[in-house]
Amino acid sequence: MRNRWIALYVENQVGVLAKVSGLFSGKSYNLQSLTVGTTEHEDISRMTICVTSDDVTFEQIKKQLNRMVEVIKVIDLTNVPIHMKEILFAKVKNCTTADKVVAFQIAQAFDVDVVDYGEDSVLLECKLTERKNNELIELLRTSFKNIEVVRGGAVAIESISTSCAGRTEYKKK
Amino acid sequence: MDITGRKLIVKALMEEGVETVFAYPGGMVTDILDELYKTDTIDLVLPRHEQGLIHEAEGYAKSTGGIGVCIVTSGPGATNIITGLADAHYDSIPLVCITGQVPLGLIGNDAFQEVDIVGMTRSITKYGVTVRDRKELGRTLKMAFHIAKTGRPGPVLIDIPKDIQTSSGPSEYPKSVSIRGYKPNENVHIGQLKKGYKLLKSAKRPLFLIGGGIPIAHAEALMLDLMERTQVPVVTTIMGKGSVPTDHRLYIGNSGMHGKYAANIAVSQCDVLFSIGTRFNDRITGDLNEFAPRAKIVHVDVDTASISRNVVVDVPIVADAKLAIEKLLEWAEPQNTDKWLAQICEWDKENPLEMRRDRGMTPQMIMEQINECFDSGIILTDVGQHQMWATQYIELNQNKKFITSGGLGTMGFGFPAAIGAKIANPDKQVICISGDGGMQMNIQEMATSIVQHAPVIVCVLNNYYLGMVRQMQQLWYGKRYEATCLRRQKQCPRDCKGPGEKCPPYTPDFVKLAESYGAKGIRVFKEEEIAPAFEAAKQHNVTTIIEFMIATEDLVLPMVKGGNPMSEMILSK
Numbered sequence: 001m002r003n004r005w006i007a008l009y010v011e012n013q014v015g016v017l018a019k020v021s022g023l024f025s026g027k028s029y030n031l032q033s034l035t036v037g038t039t040e041h042e043d044i045s046r047m048t049i050c051v052t053s054d055d056v057t058f059e060q061i062k063k064q065l066n067r068m069v070e071v072i073k074v075i076d077l078t079n080v081p082i083h084m085k086e087i088l089f090a091k092v093k094n095c096t097t098a099d100k101v102v103a104f105q106i107a108q109a110f111d112v113d114v115v116d117y118g119e120d121s122v123l124l125e126c127k128l129t130e131r132k133n134n135e136l137i138e139l140l141r142t143s144f145k146n147i148e149v150v151r152g153g154a155v156a157i158e159s160i161s162t163s164c165a166g167r168t169e170y171k172k173k
Numbered sequence: 174m175d176i177t178g179r180k181l182i183v184k185a186l187m188e189e190g191v192e193t194v195f196a197y198p199g200g201m202v203t204d205i206l207d208e209l210y211k212t213d214t215i216d217l218v219l220p221r222h223e224q225g226l227i228h229e230a231e232g233y234a235k236s237t238g239g240i241g242v243c244i245v246t247s248g249p250g251a252t253n254i255i256t257g258l259a260d261a262h263y264d265s266i267p268l269v270c271i272t273g274q275v276p277l278g279l280i281g282n283d284a285f286q287e288v289d290i291v292g293m294t295r296s297i298t299k300y301g302v303t304v305r306d307r308k309e310l311g312r313t314l315k316m317a318f319h320i321a322k323t324g325r326p327g328p329v330l331i332d333i334p335k336d337i338q339t340s341s342g343p344s345e346y347p348k349s350v351s352i353r354g355y356k357p358n359e360n361v362h363i364g365q366l367k368k369g370y371k372l373l374k375s376a377k378r379p380l381f382l383i384g385g386g387i388p389i390a391h392a393e394a395l396m397l398d399l400m401e402r403t404q405v406p407v408v409t410t411i412m413g414k415g416s417v418p419t420d421h422r423l424y425i426g427n428s429g430m431h432g433k434y435a436a437n438i439a440v441s442q443c444d445v446l447f448s449i450g451t452r453f454n455d456r457i458t459g460d461l462n463e464f465a466p467r468a469k470i471v472h473v474d475v476d477t478a479s480i481s482r483n484v485v486v487d488v489p490i491v492a493d494a495k496l497a498i499e500k501l502l503e504w505a506e507p508q509n510t511d512k513w514l515a516q517i518c519e520w521d522k523e524n525p526l527e528m529r530r531d532r533g534m535t536p537q538m539i540m541e542q543i544n545e546c547f548d549s550g551i552i553l554t555d556v557g558q559h560q561m562w563a564t565q566y567i568e569l570n571q572n573k574k575f576i577t578s579g580g581l582g583t584m585g586f587g588f589p590a591a592i593g594a595k596i597a598n599p600d601k602q603v604i605c606i607s608g609d610g611g612m613q614m615n616i617q618e619m620a621t622s623i624v625q626h627a628p629v630i631v632c633v634l635n636n637y638y639l640g641m642v643r644q645m646q647q648l649w650y651g652k653r654y655e656a657t658c659l660r661r662q663k664q665c666p667r668d669c670k671g672p673g674e675k676c677p678p679y680t681p682d683f684v685k686l687a688e689s690y691g692a693k694g695i696r697v698f699k700e701e702e703i704a705p706a707f708e709a710a711k712q713h714n715v716t717t718i719i720e721f722m723i724a725t726e727d728l729v730l731p732m733v734k735g736g737n738p739m740s741e742m743i744l745s746k
């Protein structure tokens with residue numbers, strides 16, 4: 001069992017997101033995150049999907065996705081050099097002055113921006129990997145009493161400079 | 174020149190060569206029906222319930238190899254076909270189902286008879302979509318017909334809002350479509366296939382396992398050729414039964430939960446299992462760890478997702494069964510399987526399929542008489558014990574086809590599917606084998622069979638029980654026959670453990686019921702009455718229910734308990 005990544009090109013149509021996410025719930029696949037947005041072609045959307053599964057299930061997931069009429073291409077990003085980022089906002093609330101200092105120190109250490117500031121709260125904007133974001137949330141949770149977090153799910157794209165030899169594409173013939 | 178959507182829909186049906194549509198009216202399809210009224214090339218079948226309708230379309234499609242076309246209204250009309258969609262999805266039956274929908278502007282308002290049928294059926298259709306733009310109607314309909322019948326066939330649902338039906342738009346119905354996300358496999362990977370064949374050739378105890386993919390690909394004749402050329406014996410799944418003649422020396426029988434002893438032992442002892450067109454469903458494999466434990470497995474299937482899902486195979490081959498077998502025939506050479514065949518024969522002698530003959534009229538006798546009395550035709554079943562007995566004893570060949578609900582196991586499938594098969598094949602004898610429970614699930618279709626002049630011979634094996642479930646209660650639940658006795662009435666004792674003198678009479682009276690529809694009814698108690706009943710039914714030009722009063726507590730044997738290894742069969746009580 002480990003995390004795996006898929007980039008999925010789909011028709012940009014009503015119901016496609018429901019169909020893809022319905023596959024994961026209907027077949028009890030363990031979906032970690034799913035993001036979707038349009039691409040350079042306005043009639044095509046691209047999803048970045050993270051699942052936790054064993055090898056056999058992952059093969060099955062790719063096949064099941066590929067079989068959907070609305071799915072144009074399935075790309076397995078698991079063993080490929082990729083750029084991956086997730087947007088995360090974290091609001092630290094009910095801060096004392098000392099809390100604020102700690103919040104700023106954490107922001108500096110994690111290389112994230114403080115984008116808003118109030119009497120007793122601080123807003124951090126983070127564009128990190130999913131894992132790094134997990135660590136940050138964990139740290140904020142232990143450091144402060146009252147935090148509020150919203151995260152967007154990861155988006156990923158293949159690297160340019162590093163070889164993409166490991167990439168497998170499930171193209172329909 | 175622009176035309177209305179309703180005109181384009183009927184034009185599409187005509188260009189697809191549709192001769193029969195199964196339709197039930199309602200507010201959101203009246204326009205389509207009005208357009209059909211004006212054609213004389215398309216017959217319309219009006220069922221008595223939309224569930225009957227879709228099973229009729231399935232029987233029609235399955236018995237012809239063509240597409241079954243359904244038209245139902247929005248809301249309840251649409252939800253009534255859901256079971257049939259799931260059934261067709263599992264058993265790969267090509268259907269195009271048009272559902273009416275409330276006008277675009279009302280969608281989302283909880284309008285009268287509005288349901289999100291596309292959303293509800295997403296996981297049980299091959300493709301489903303609501304048409305939201307009149308300009309897309311032609312292409313969407315073409316896609317529906319294309320997707321339903323190509324690759325692994327299946328049901329497609331096209332939901333058409335009322336205003337799309339009535340508004341004007343392009344008149345063109347495309348001759349073909351290209352869908353960038355849908356490219357069914359149309360060739361065979363020769364390298365893989367060769368690897369598979371090499372394995373088969375090297376085997377000492379080779380075995381073909383044949384599923385529903387063979388009849389779907391119309392590859393029966395080729396399969397027979399392959400079996401004979403290689404001398405490799407064949408076992409089938411329920412859906413594959415009849416792919417090769419059942420009286421052939423190389424045919425062993427069905428494998429699986431209620432398969433033949435010799436067939437299941439052969440699967441567990443073979444050293445190469447070459448399977449074509451099966452999903453390795455749990456009814457076939459039993460305990461996965463113990464499935465074909467000594468074998469290398471080759472798996473040919475048109476659906477990538479069916480390969481290496483349940484059983485991890487050694488040589489996966491994505492291909493249409495027909496193409497693969499054609500290629501295999503170029504290489505096929507006889508193998509020396511004499512010793513292996515002799516061994517299989519031994520096993521069959523040890524535990525043949527057999528039923529006691531000392532307990533009056535048995536299901537086996539009925540099946541034997543069906544084999545005797547009909548040398549051609551289409552035999553359909555419902556779901557339950559009677560179905561399993563039919564899969565065990567019915568003999569099939571090029572002239573006798575078998576249709577049953579395998580994947581979903583839908584009670585209520587058999588009778589309407591038989592009507593659909595008869596409508597498609599008016600010159601063939603159509604026989605439906607049903608249980609007393611399942612027959613009541615779509616009994617209203619008696620009227621359809623009468624008004625459509627689609628006479629079928631319905632054998633109702635009446636054991637007074639929902640027998641298949643009662644069998645489990647009998648074996649594993651201390652005969653606590655909760656919710657399975659169809660004679661049970663309010664006054665019956667709470668702790669009843671089986672039939673006795675004081676049991677209330679059975680209802681309905683199937684003979685009188687048949688007569689009330691203008692059909693015929695015959696009740697059969699004894700073995701000697703079976704053949705005369707069939708002869709009489711053959712003479713009738715209307716549907717005939719033959720009610721066979723069989724023993725109440727018979728078991729389907731052998732049986733493998735769900736999840737157990739296939740080699741662990743319960744052989745006798």
Ligand SMILES: Cc1ncc(C[n+]2csc(CCOP(=O)(O)OP(=O)(O)O)c2C)c(N)n1
Binds near residue numbers: 609612641
């Ligand atoms: C629609 C549906 N409901 C429930 C079942 C579960 N089930 C399977 S077989 C069976 C009993 C069938 O009884 P009957 O039609 O009398 O046939 P028998 O087994 O007695 O031959 C039941 C309830 C089913 N397969 N389909």
Ligand SMILES: [Mg+2]
Binds near residue numbers: 608609610638
């Ligand atoms: Mg019964």
